[in-house]
Each structure stands twice: as structure tokens, then as C-alpha cells.
Amino acid sequence: MMKIVLLAGLLLATAAVYAQDPIATDGDKYKVIFENDRVRVLEYHDKPGEKTQQHRHPAFVLYALGPFKRTLTLPDGKVLTREFKAGDVLWSDAQTHIGSNIGDTPTNVIMVELKEEPSKR
Secondary structure (H helix, E strand, C coil): CHHHHHHHHHHHHHHHHCCECHHHHCCCCEEEEEECCCEEEEEEEECCCCECCCEEECCEEEEECCCEEEEEECCCCCEEEEEECCCCEEEECCEEEEEEECCCCCEEEEEEEECCCHHHC
16 A cells, blocks of 8 residues: 555656646646746746646746636645735746636736746846
């Protein structure tokens, strides 16, 4: 039994490391609106009840264009619930997750992903 638990943990960790770019996993929801050698700016839009595939973001800033409520499921199974009003701003370190719109409104955000690690500045 212990070997199965260790193997499952290893598979989850490996999946997190190799999680794909959100443009590849959910190109119907993410759109690149600007990119250079320092940042990539994404627009994200979904409808209530929709969810993403597992994907990874480098460190980013999120700006909410409208109100929404969603969950983020992390590779270790932890579930975070996030609720935003229009104009709210969030900073996040790099993260792998599956996002689910659990609210009554679409999610519509702008994300600015950093291309260099914050510790390298």
C-alpha cells in the first residue's frame, strides 16, 4: 500500500512539473493579447460551470474585469475558492491548477505573466 501512495505522489509531482501552457490546454478560453521578452499578457474568459484542463502559470498579476467565483484545484488535491469583484487585483507566485467557474457570472480577467523569476531581479 505504501508503494502505491508513494507512486501516486510521484505522479502528481511529475504532472505539476510538466503541466502545459494554458494556451495549449485551453485555447478556447485564453488569448494572448501582448507578449515580449519580459511578460505575456493573457485575456481569459469562461462561462459558469466551465472548467480548465490542468495547466501552469509562471508568477502573475491578475486583474478582474468583472465579478466571478471559482475554485482552483492544485496538484496535491487542495482546493482554493476565489471570489472577485470588478477591479480586484491579485498577485500569485507560479502555480499549477485546474480552474472551475462555480459562480453565476462569466470569468473575465487579464493576466500578466512574468517571464523571469522574481528572485532574478
